Amino acid sequence: MEAKDSPQYFLDTSVVRSKLLGTQTYKQYLNSHLEGHPLYISNYVQMEMKRSYLINIISFYFMLRLDTINTIGDAITFWSNKFKTSQLKAILQLVPQLFSTHQLDLTSSQDKEKALQILGIYIKRFELLLRKKYTNIGQDATACARAVVPLNVELNNMAQGFKQFADEFGDVETCRSQCQIDQFLLERYRKEVEAYVEQASQLPKNNETRGFIKIADNLREILEQGATACSCKRCEKIGDAVIALDAPRQMRLEHTDNSFDYLCPPIEQPHYKHPSENQILTN
Numbered sequence: 001m002e003a004k005d006s007p008q009y010f011l012d013t014s015v016v017r018s019k020l021l022g023t024q025t026y027k028q029y030l031n032s033h034l035e036g037h038p039l040y041i042s043n044y045v046q047m048e049m050k051r052s053y054l055i056n057i058i059s060f061y062f063m064l065r066l067d068t069i070n071t072i073g074d075a076i077t078f079w080s081n082k083f084k085t086s087q088l089k090a091i092l093q094l095v096p097q098l099f100s101t102h103q104l105d106l107t108s109s110q111d112k113e114k115a116l117q118i119l120g121i122y123i124k125r126f127e128l129l130l131r132k133k134y135t136n137i138g139q140d141a142t143a144c145a146r147a148v149v150p151l152n153v154e155l156n157n158m159a160q161g162f163k164q165f166a167d168e169f170g171d172v173e174t175c176r177s178q179c180q181i182d183q184f185l186l187e188r189y190r191k192e193v194e195a196y197v198e199q200a201s202q203l204p205k206n207n208e209t210r211g212f213i214k215i216a217d218n219l220r221e222i223l224e225q226g227a228t229a230c231s232c233k234r235c236e237k238i239g240d241a242v243i244a245l246d247a248p249r250q251m252r253l254e255h256t257d258n259s260f261d262y263l264c265p266p267i268e269q270p271h272y273k274h275p276s277e278n279q280i281l282t283n
Contacts, residue, residue, distance in 0.1 A: 008038045010247050011134065012255035013048040013239065016041060018277060020129070021053070021093050026277040033274070039133075040251060043140040046130055047147035048239055054127060055169060056083075056090040058162045061119050064112065065159065072099055072115050073106035098122060120158035127151045141188060141246050145178035146232065172232035181235055181242070182227035185219070189245045192267055193219050196241065199262065211259040215241050244269055 011019075011034075019030050064075040072095070079091055096106075102118055104111040140147065149168045153161030169175075185193050200216030203209045218237045222229045235242065240255075244263040247253045253264060253271040264271040275283075 008040060008248075008251040009034055010040045010042075010137065010251040010253050011045065012243055012253060012257065012260065013045050013052070014256045015254045015274065016045060016049055016130075016134070017053065018256070020126075020133075022277055023281065026280050029280050030274065034254065038135060040137050040248070041134040042137050042243070042246060043147035044142060044144050044239075044242060044246060046136075047144050048243075049130055050127075050149075050169065051146070051236065052086070053090050054123065054130075055166060056087045057094065057119070057123055057126070058166050059087075060091050060095070061116065061123065061162060062159070064116055064119065069112075070109045071107055071112060072104060076106070094122075120153070120162070121155070123162065124151070124153045124155075124158070137248055137251075139246070139248070141180070142184045142242060143178070143180040144235075145175040146172075149175075176230070176232055182222075182230045184242070184245070185222055185230065186227065190223075192245060193223060193241075195266055196263070197223065199266065203262075208258050209262070211240070211257060212262040215259055215263075244271075 015030065015034075018026055019034075022030070060075065060079060063069060063079060064072065069075045069078065076091070076095060080088060083091075098118065099106065099111075099115055102114070104115055104118070146169055149165060151161065151165045153165075196212075197216050197220045200209075200213045203213060205213060215238050218234060219241060222234070222238075240257055240259045241263055244253065244260060245267065247269055249267075249269060251270070253260060253269055254274065255271060256274050256276055258273070260271050261273060263269075
């Protein structure tokens with residue numbers, strides 16, 4: 001079968017995250033719909049995975065390294081008390097499963113060094129998997145500088161590599177000065193952005209529309225304030241719009257978020273909304 005006859009699927013961050021980190025049942029559901037087809041992501045989707053997940057795992061790694069943290073269990077407890085839900089969830093999805101697989105004792109101080117080594121190798125492999133498992137579409141009209149920050153890690157000194165990556169990825173002022181998100185939104189796709197804002201103003205506010213309306217509110221502020229309103233923090237709030245606008249029109253955008261139901265049709269972007277993990281598990 002020629003490539004042109006096989007549907008090409010472009011994955012949103014939510015689908016990538018679920019395929020890599022979801023429950024076995026949900027992974028099986030997604031695989032039954034996606035496996036056997038070419039799967040694509042972009043630099044921007046890779047960046048969102050690093051921002052929403054990989055950076056949190058690296059932060060936990062450095063917390064576990066603290067002299068005042070004696071055991072894996074202490075690190076989990078401290079993290080649970082300190083961080084917000086999304087950051088907490090990312091860790092609790094990983095740590096117990098990863099360390100139990102290696103039969104580590106969460107209450108043993110002797111297993112702390114083993115845990116650091118295992119976690120460091122996992123971080124290195126996860127970033128590699130993100131690049132190797134999916135084909136990069138090779139385009140990023142935003143020129144996102146955070147997306148191309150390299151993770152260079154030597155096994156004999158992983159902490160240094162993780163720190164350099166975290167520092168460069170977290171340097172949002174430098175990254176923003178090198179990207180083109182303002183041109184992307186205010187010039188290249190200005191008409192589409194204006195249409196999103198107008199569309200949102202006519203929608204009722206409910207559970208289905210809430211996500212899209214929040215995105216449109218941020219886009220409206222960018223239209224009103226110009227390039228100064230564009231930042232890495234703002235980009236985090238409009239990520240779905242950026243992904244939809246930059247998606248290849250010849251590919252189907254796979255997603256779980258309701259916002260794409262409003263972002264894709266006006267720009268004639270093919271898309272498909274998968275049921276949420278909760279829907280699959282409860283049904």
